[in-house]
Amino acid sequence: MHQRTPSHSYRIPVSAPPPQPSHLHLGGTASTNPPAAATPAPRPRKRHTSDDDPLLGMDALGSGGGARSSSSSHDAAGWITSRLGGRPALKRWMLIALGVSASYALLHAATSTSPSASTTTTTTTLGVASWWSGKTKGGRDPDQDDLDDWLQPPRVDRTALEKLRLLEIHYGADEDDEEGEEAGQGGTGAALVAGDEADSARLERGGGGGGDGGTRVKGNENGRAAAGAPGQLLAATDAPPLVAEIPEFVKPDPLAPPAPERIPADILDRRVCGAVDGDSCRFLVPAWLGEQETKAQQHLYQLGLLALALNRTLVLPNVAKSRLGTCYKNPFSFYYSPTSLSDLGIPTISQEEFIDWTMRRDASPSAQVVTMGNAKSDYSLGAIEIDSAADPSLVPSKPTRNLCLRAPRTRLDFSGHSPLAIYPPEGYHKSEAGRLGFGEKVITTLRSRKVVSKSSRLSGSTQAKAAAPPPDVLAFNYELRFPILSPAVSSAFAAPTLPEPLPFSHFSYADVWNSLGEQLVDRLAPFVAIHWRTETLLPANLAPCGQSLINKLLELKRQYPSLRNVYLATDYPIESLDPTLGPASQPGEEAVAHSGTFAKVVTPQHHTAMRRFLRDFKKRAKGQLRLTTFAREQAELAAEADSVLPPALAQRLVELTTPLLRRPASSDSKARSLALAEPVTASEAILSLAKVDSGLYGILDKLVAMRAELFVTGVPGVGSSTVGACAKLSSFTNQLIAAREDRIAAGEEGLWNTVEHFALSGK
Structure with missing residues (x-):
């Protein structure tokens, strides 16, 4: 049976919870130290002797009164005749009716408590400073705090009771008393009323005597049934449980592998x-x-x-x-x-x-x-x-x-x-x-x-x-x-046998993407790579920053006459404005940004600024520089993939993409086998990279830019500000710069600079 303990949350800092009546317990024994202000439960009217009252004698003896059961029926009949007959009978019946009515009214008032009060969770809080220093805010020892926490009268969490009630639907709320008692002693929804103090509570809740002198109310629903219908506890526990939710049927997957063998x-x-x-x-x-x-x-x-x-x-x-x-x-x-x-x-x-x-x-x-x-x-x-x-x-x-x-x-x-x-x-x-x-x-x-x-x-x-x-x-x-x-x-x-770890460095990318990046670099060289992240930039900055970027590219062309290609990596979907830069969006679809954190729909100012950039680049470059993107190079490489890609790289790309592109419509094992038996071609594999994982575009942009002869990026703002900036401060850009510095420090040839910047001033 699922076990739960009382709900205690520990936070920063709150006062101690108010005391609660001590006769309710969550899976524990009866309290021996009830609050002084608690009102004692009313006790039944005292009889002169237990021998005069056979029912009281049975309650006291529990199941051990079998020796006297042979004569009890005669004594009981005599007692009923003498006590409930004759002239005083009417008065006694009126007193009994009045007592039952008062008990019912008290129970009804107790069970109608405000939900806000009943759902309050006991909360204890420790601040970081006091927690880690080993003292509480008041200067008490943490061990004493632990003791105080567990000595506080518990609060009943009604939400937990509801959860337990739902659990009982699946774990056997209508099972025999022995199994239910085990669940009640460990569950949040169990209430234990013990000893002579519980006599009147048993009468009010309609429970019988016997056992160890205690009555266990299992779950929230049974407790309410007992309180609301005196004398009907047995009928309530024997009734079928209320079906609150039908469990969902999970159809077994015929393609699922068999359960693995369990190992100690x-x-x-x-x-x-x-x-x-x-x-x-x-x-x-x-x-x-x-x-x-x-x-x-x-x-x-x-x-x-x-x-x-x-x-x-x-x-x-x-x-x-x-x-x-x-x-x-x-x-x-x-x-x-x-x-x-x-x-x-x-x-x-x-x-x-x-x-x-x-x-x-x-x-x-x-x-x-x-x-x-x-x-x-x-x-x-x-x-x-x-x-x-x-x-x-x-x-x-x-x-x-x-x-x-x-x-x-x-x-x-x-x-x-x-x-x-x-x-x-x-x-x-x-x-x-x-x-x-x-x-x-x-x-x-x-x-x-x-x-x-x-x-x-x-x-x-x-x-x-x-x-x-x-x-x-x-x-x-x-x-x-x-x-x-x-x-x-x-x-x-750490363990003394372990050496101190090395400082952080960016992770090496998988060999297949490094190899594909090298193929693109070989096709583009010599070239300049640009990372222009426009996210969060002021729209008014976009157009002048675009002009500054063109000025920087023309300056580099004069400085390096062999420069031919300009590789642009940006979060703006520039392919939507120039189909030669890659596949555009489908008709009727809005342009989608290349960055997952970019605005869901780019603004009209972005479109205007980027159209002007493309127009001015073509006019001023005069064919001396060719603008390209990963999408454009991807399409051109795919057209020649079968002839230019190394066989090992082509095979690896096919292995990665075939399971996704050849996924069968049905779960039939035969259909799956037939689908996988027809692998994709290397050309299909390259064109499907975005479908396989859209994050690959960003990785391949990095692998191309960090190997470019020249690298250019915009001047970022100061701190989180973008005032006067042509780019957003980016960990992407920082990774590229760090990688290029490492390559130059290692003596790698072919890199002509670490980084150049373009700014609003046009420099």
């Missing part, structure tokens, strides 16, 4: 990550990264340093559309060299190998979602949030964001740990000391036994939670934009 955890962990002495593999999964491919490389490196400091292995995420994350279809090696991070000293495993580990391991690996978000104004000193009311497999602040790590994709078990969110202090990024200081606190937080204990959802005592092991897998939702770790900081926390 210790054997598989030793094979996958070298775990010994009973240790298990520990992984850090970059499930979602907040920026596009170029900056995502830096974020992945930061998570690699964090994994090293936590003694975990980094999982290399999948890729697609210039993004990195676990939901994408192509493996990491589709974009990059698979050794990009291990060459920097960071242990890694592919996402495919990681998923295979989760599927083959006999014991499901435990997992926890960790969010690292941007600073919040409410948390000026930063914050750590543990949300025990949220779905453990989702990002609490973004429940619609899918991390693609739940079943049936993996066998990760998120149920044992609440999601964890870490927010940096305001202004942490303004200095290197602030960034690295925050990074150290992140490491100590994720290594803290207190955080593991607080986030544990395992049933049991505080001591049991404190002994709970950390999750096997940390799945990161990473939204930070600035680096917080250095190799030195990471190495200080």
Whole structure:
């Protein structure tokens, strides 16, 4: 049966929760220290002796009164005749009716409490400074805080009760009492009323006696049924459960591979990550990264340093559309060299190998979602949030964001740990000391036994939670934009046997794209490559910047007479204005930008400025320079692919694109086999690159520009400002400049400059 513990969320800082009546418990025993202000439950009218009342005697003895059952019927008949007959009978019946009516009214008032009050979640908060220093805001010892947290009377989370009610539909709400009792003792929706203090509660709720002197109300629906219909508890529990939702039927995939053979955890962990002495593999999964491919490389490196400091292995995420994350279809090696991070000293495993580990391991690996978000104004000193009311497999602040790590994709078990969110202090990024200081606190937080204990959802005592092991897998939702770790900081926390990792350098791209880029460079040389990113530029700057760019190109032509081609890489869809630069948009379709973060529909000012640029370029260049783009070179190369491409490169392109372009319309295995039996040609493969993955255009633009004899880009604005700028400050451009500097430093011939700039002044 699914086990749940009370909902406790830890945030920055709030007052202690108000006390609640102590007779309600979430999977525990009755409280021995009720609040002084609580009103004691009314007790039944006291009888003179239990022998005079056979029903009271049965309640006291429970199931142990079998020895006296032979004479009880005669005594009961005598008691009924003497007590409920005669002249005082009417008065006694009126008192009984009055008592039942009062009890019903009290129960009705108790169950009609405002929803806002009943759904309040118990919240405790610790600031970053106080949390990491080991003291709370009031100066109390953290251990005492833990004790106070668990001694506070629990609050009933009604949303959790509703979830439990839905769970009971699938896990047997109408099963026998023995199975239901096990569920009730561990579930949030169980209420235990124990001892002599529960006598009147049993009468009011309609429950019978017996057992250990306690009545368990299972789930929220049964509890309301018992309270609303005295004497009908048995009928309510025997009734079929209310069907709130019909489970969806998932049709088995006939093409799905058979389930892999399960392997004992210790054997598989030793094979996958070298775990010994009973240790298990520990992984850090970059499930979602907040920026596009170029900056995502830096974020992945930061998570690699964090994994090293936590003694975990980094999982290399999948890729697609210039993004990195676990939901994408192509493996990491589709974009990059698979050794990009291990060459920097960071242990890694592919996402495919990681998923295979989760599927083959006999014991499901435990997992926890960790969010690292941007600073919040409410948390000026930063914050750590543990949300025990949220779905453990989702990002609490973004429940619609899918991390693609739940079943049936993996066998990760998120149920044992609440999601964890870490927010940096305001202004942490303004200095290197602030960034690295925050990074150290992140490491100590994720290594803290207190955080593991607080986030544990395992049933049991505080001591049991404190002994709970950390999750096997940390799945990161990473939204930070600035680096917080250095190799030195990471190495200080890492195992002493591991060498200090190397500083960040951009990842090497896959061999197939390097080879294709070299083919394009050979066709264009000698040429000048331009990266002109117009995103967020003032529209008024576009036209004068275009004139300045033409001036710069003519100046370079005079300086290098052999210069022939101008390769333009821009986020504006310039092919829509000049069909010779590549395939234009379909009739009736709006122009689509080349950048995923560019405006969804380009503005009229962009069209006007780019039309003027193309017109003036043709007029002033006078045929001395040829303007081209990747789309134009792609079409020309595809026309000659069978004769000019090296056989190994052509074969690799065919292997990458055939499964996507020859995908059958039906799931029939025969149709699939026939489709794959007819591979695409090399020409089709080159023309289909955008269909395979639109992010390949940006990668190939980089590979061409970093090998060009000359490179030109616009002058960026100061900071985030674009006033007076001809380009946006871009990590894409910075990567190109760094790559060209490295090539020149290595003595590579053929590069005539590192970078030239064009500006509004025309220089």
